[in-house]
Amino acid sequence: xxxxIEMSRTHxxxxxxxxxxxxxxAMNGVLSRFSPSEVVGAHRWMGTDADRQAGAAFTGRRLGxxxxxxxVIVTNGTQSAFNMLFGGLVGQGNVLAVERLTYPxxxxxxxxxxxxxxxxxxxxxxxxxEALEELCRSDGPKALYLLSTLQNPTTATMSLARRQAxxxxxxxxxxxxxxxxxxxxxPDDLPPPLxxxxxxxxxxxxxxxxxxxxxxxxxYVVAPNAALAEAQFWPGVRATFWMAAPISAAVSTQLIETxxxxxxxxxxxxxxxxxxxxxxxxxxxxxxxxxxxxxxxxIRLPETVSAADLAVHIRERGxxxxxxxxxxxxxxxxxxxIRIGIGHAKSHAELEEATxxxxxxxxxxxxxx
Ligand SMILES: Cc1ncc(COP(=O)(O)O)c(C=O)c1O
Numbered sequence: 001x002x003x004x005i006e007m008s009r010t011h012x013x014x015x016x017x018x019x020x021x022x023x024x025x026a027m028n029g030v031l032s033r034f035s036p037s038e039v040v041g042a043h044r045w046m047g048t049d050a051d052r053q054a055g056a057a058f059t060g061r062r063l064g065x066x067x068x069x070x071x072v073i074v075t076n077g078t079q080s081a082f083n084m085l086f087g088g089l090v091g092q093g094n095v096l097a098v099e100r101l102t103y104p105x106x107x108x109x110x111x112x113x114x115x116x117x118x119x120x121x122x123x124x125x126x127x128x129x130e131a132l133e134e135l136c137r138s139d140g141p142k143a144l145y146l147l148s149t150l151q152n153p154t155t156a157t158m159s160l161a162r163r164q165a166x167x168x169x170x171x172x173x174x175x176x177x178x179x180x181x182x183x184x185x186x187p188d189d190l191p192p193p194l195x196x197x198x199x200x201x202x203x204x205x206x207x208x209x210x211x212x213x214x215x216x217x218x219x220y221v222v223a224p225n226a227a228l229a230e231a232q233f234w235p236g237v238r239a240t241f242w243m244a245a246p247i248s249a250a251v252s253t254q255l256i257e258t259x260x261x262x263x264x265x266x267x268x269x270x271x272x273x274x275x276x277x278x279x280x281x282x283x284x285x286x287x288x289x290x291x292x293x294x295x296x297x298x299i300r301l302p303e304t305v306s307a308a309d310l311a312v313h314i315r316e317r318g319x320x321x322x323x324x325x326x327x328x329x330x331x332x333x334x335x336x337x338i339r340i341g342i343g344h345a346k347s348h349a350e351l352e353e354a355t356x357x358x359x360x361x362x363x364x365x366x367x368x369x
Pocket of ligand 1: 010076077078079080103147152180182207208209214217218219
């Protein structure tokens with residue numbers, strides 16, 4: 001079988017020299033502090049007090065201050081939290097405002113829960129406030145799902161002024177904000193999330209998949225207040241599949257408490273600096289968009305070039321990439337563009353090899369125009 005280099009995912013790079021000893025120490029720490037039967041003998045529900053305090057400290061890194069632990073819910077990853085939030089906050093037949101190009105699972109969940117995703121026009125900073133306001137007037141959405149930092153797939157990141165303008169619209173039209181901040185831990189000097197500006201209506205989600213490890217399946221959700229957190233997530237009310245596996249929740253808590261989380265994030269951040277140094281000069285002939293700390297690059301193509309054909313061409317040369325198509329809303333057309341994940345390649349040599357294939361294939365397609 002020919003080797004395929006995976007560049008379609010936005011996984012963070014592995015940093016085993018730091019991650020492995022930190023994770024081992026955290027696991028050993030959990031097993032020496034607690035009896036295993038205590039750890040895995042029961043559900044952890046929304047998290048133990050210590051889990052929720054750790055989640056408060058972790059999300060506090062971005063929120064600017066540590067939220068009350070009663071507002072925090074420990075979940076089995078962002079995607080599982082979606083199931084509770086979209087079902088409960090939007091509901092059947094109602095509208096969810098999303099970015100015009102949105103994270104594909106939202107579209108799958110829309111079908112499952114019967115809500116209607118409506119796209120809001122974006123520019124280089126993400127959702128445009130006037131376009132959101134227009135949608136609020138015409139369709140009365142219940143909530144807005146967005147990434148204010150390193151939007152997937154475009155890498156658009158909102159300035160503070162843009163964040164404030166979106167919050168202003170949300171307040172005037174009584175929108176709940178479901179903010180997925182999963183890519184926010186690697187860039188430096190970011191403005192605060194919308195959830196820090198409008199905590200009374202925000203559901204803040206901070207998963208560990210893009211910085212610590214995708215397989216840990218942990219995301220912390222911060223609700224507007226403790227009562228709403230319980231109403232939305234308490235397992236007695238709805239299904240329970242969103243709960244974190246206790247051992248993973250316990251290890252994550254231990255990693256946060258000991259500073260291991262911060263050390264792993266620093267190592268991933270450094271590795272991404274090196275990867276950006278490799279990739280950016282190689283793509284300079286393309287119309288690419290990325291930012292420091294981004295795990296992916298978005299490359300726009302002329303509308304006369306087929307992104308799907310280019311992806312097939314690149315795959316035939318041993319590299320798997322994504323196109324904009326899965327991000328388009330039903331009935332809409334994605335712009336011709338490709339998305340390449342730069343964290344997943346196993347080495348710098350592999351990253352360089354794959355990026356060369358992408359850049360050369362891109363040039364070939366351009367010449368054929
Ligand atoms: C925008 C966004 N949210 C969430 C996730 C996945 O989150 P989790 O692994 O916490 O379910 C991804 C992964 O690709 C993503 O791109």
